[in-house]
Amino acid sequence: MPPLAEQSTSPRELARLLGPVDALPGPRYAGLARRIRDLITSGSLPAGSRLPAERELSGELDVSRVTVASAYRVLRDQGFARTRHGAGTVAELPAGGSTWGPPTTEPGLxxxxxxxxxxxPELLPAYEQALAELPGHLGGHGYAPTGLLALRSAVADRFTARGLPTGPDQIVVTVGVGDATAVVFETLLQPGDRVLVEHPTYPGVLSMAGAAGGRCIPVPVDAADPDAVVRGAHVAARQSSPRLAFVMPDFSNPTGARLSAAGRRRLAATLWQQGVLTVVDEVAAELHLDGDPLPPYAAGLPDAATITIGGLSKAVWGGLRVGWLRTEPTLAAQLGAALVRRQLSVGLLDQLAATVLVRRLDTxxxxxxxxxxxxxxxxxxxxxxxxxxxxxxxxxxxxxxxxxxxxxxxxxxxxxxxxxxxxxxxxxxxxxxxxxxxxxxxxxxxxxxxxxxxxxxxxxxxxxxxxxxxxxxxxxxxxxxxx
The missing domain is CATH 3.90.1150.10 (Aspartate Aminotransferase, domain 1)
Incomplete structure (x- = not known):
């Protein structure tokens, strides 16, 4: 990871992002602080980047140095900046204001x-078929580390049919999509590693990355201009040197934004050229309600460029805890080994039912x-x-x-x-x-x-x-x- 001093925002660039100073609400230092804070929370100004020196920014904005110093003080007090010895003032993100716990099962809500x-409705017939097949497995130990071959083959065949040639040795079966995400973060992140995330994004991603020691770098997502994330990712990747990026190119949660075919090609190329491994969440990729399906984000890329995760929670039911990840065989084996250390296997009956459902997923x-x-x-x-x-x-x-x-x-x-x-x-x-x-x-x-x-x-x-x-x-x- 490059030192923070190399991840700086020039006075001219920050002035461009801020816009006309005369348009800022007064008092001027408070308006300046509010505008910089908005740039940080939106991801337009990446967390971890060094802000311009007070004298340089005051000259670029044609305001007093006291105005800039006061704005920086407000940002530090609010947790949106910190002062590092030898590195000046650095943009920072405070902890999120929302707290969330386990889902409620309280009736009547x-x-x-x-x-x-x-x-x-296809869930119960799938379990009935799975129960009919279960006796054939009872003579064994009942474990299927990394997933039943039949299920991994069914998932691989579906990727192949969608335009992403895949073999079963590239698939690892997990306990849902969240489990797939967690094992990737826990295996590949080191404390302090940066993770590019869409902003807004699914809250579980933020908590899982943080639990693994990662620092989330937000990149703005706008449903009105979905391909804007490409521009933001290019800037953030250059300035923050992230280890991973987590993207939802199809119907991002919560915005519903969908990258165009050209946009996903540009984003994939940007991240691959910057040496960023991309984690692609496809949980909603096939829930297109208008228009035609698009090829998988990873289509046309080297298998080592992405880890694609998916599952049956949205298409079938959240209570069916079966998900998967797809990547190149060596990395899949590494992630599979990490998963096995946590849990020997996803439940066999669930995997048998999931195999039936993946084969019938179009219906x-x-x-x-x-x-x-x-x-x-x-x-x-x-x-x-x-x-x-x-x-x-x-x-x-x-x-x-x-x-x-x-x-x-x-x-x-x-x-x-x-x-x-x-x-x-x-x-x-x-x-x-x-x-x-x-x-x-x-x-x-x-x-x-x-x-x-x-x-x-x-x-x-x-x-x-x-x-x-x-x-x-x-x-x-x-x-x-x-x-």
């Missing part, structure tokens, strides 16, 4: 915190897409009718809307006020580093239409209550897990 549909997906398409349209219609000052782009796939709230509302306050009414929501800052995205709320369209209508009606009541009691507008929300 309407759960919009989780983007998790009910079980596909499963056709039904799931039709279901999600209907629910997405219902949710969009309800929001337009009941919450007309909220906005959300129509995602072409995935499982959720990423709603922008009006200026007088914060998602943490909405979530807090909704919980006593039996509605669970995940506040926006759960999906970001630092304290970003309280002006956003993820709204999954995974519940049946009737429940979605009830949920939006409840939020309409909550919003009216908050607006009648403005002092409640920044209440801490109830702690929930996010998937």
């Amino acid at each position: 309407l759960d919009l915190a989780h983007a998790a549909p009910e079980a596909a 499963v997906l056709e039904r799931r897409r039709a279901q999600l398409r209907e629910r997405r349209d219902v949710l969009m219609g309800e929001i337009a009718t009941r919450l007309p000052d909220w906005s959300a782009l129509l995602p072409a796939g995935g499982l959720s809307l990423w709603c922008r709230l009006p200026d007088d509302l914060g998602s943490s306050a909405v979530a807090a006020a909704a919980a006593p009414r039996g509605l669970l929501l995940a506040e926006g800052d759960a999906f970001g580093t630092g304290h970003a995205f309280d002006d956003r709320l993820r709204m999954p369209f995974t519940l049946p239409p009737r429940e979605l209508r009830t949920a939006v009606a409840t939020i309409e009541e909550v919003v009216a209550e908050l607006r009648s009691s403005p002092g409640r507008n920044r209440t801490a929300s109830r702690s929930v897990a996010v998937v």
Whole structure:
């Protein structure tokens, strides 16, 4: 990792990102600090990069050195910068403001915190077939380290059919997608290694990278301009020298952004040229609701350039804890060995059922897409009718809307006020580093239409209550897990 002194932002570059100083809200030092903070939390100014010296930046902006020094002091006090001896002032990200724990099983709650549909009807027949096949395995020890050959072959065949030639020795079976991500981070990250992450992103990625000793470097994702992440990744990769990048090129959680075919080629080339190993989350890749499928992100790349992870939690059911990772055979063996040290095997019956389901996945997906398409349209219609000052782009796939709230509302306050009414929501800052995205709320369209209508009606009541009691507008929300 290069020293921090080499990862600097020039006064001219920072001035360009800041825009006209006269447009900053006053007092000027506070407005400058707020704007720099926004650049850090959005990922436009990578954490870990050195800020310009006070004298240099004041000259570039044509403001007093006291103004810049005061802005830097505010950033340090808020946790968005730190002073390192010999390295000046360095951009930093404080710990996130949202707390989330295990999913609730409390009955009677309407759960919009989780983007998790009910079980596909093909699940029970798959287990029935798996039970019929089970006697043939009872004479053995029952373990299948790295996965049953039949399941690894089925997953490999599906990759091949989608345009990414794959053999079973490139597949490792895991206990869900999260397990695949965790074993990659735990095996390949050393304390202090940097990880490029989309911003916003799935909260589990942030916590798993942190638990493995990694430092997340956010790169902005915008559903209105999905390929903007390519430009951000190029800058962040040069400035931060990351070990890994974690990307969701198809219907990113929570934004629903989808990289174009050209955009994913450029992003892949950028990261590969910078020596960054890319972890590609494909959990929603085949949940395209409009338009045509795109080739896998890793298609056309050397197998050593990526680790692709996927699973059946969204297409089939979250209760079926079967996922996988795909990479070149030597790295797959290394990751498989690390997995075996944690757990000898994924459950055999689950793997037998998963094998049946992967072979029939086209049928499963056709039904799931039709279901999600209907629910997405219902949710969009309800929001337009009941919450007309909220906005959300129509995602072409995935499982959720990423709603922008009006200026007088914060998602943490909405979530807090909704919980006593039996509605669970995940506040926006759960999906970001630092304290970003309280002006956003993820709204999954995974519940049946009737429940979605009830949920939006409840939020309409909550919003009216908050607006009648403005002092409640920044209440801490109830702690929930996010998937």
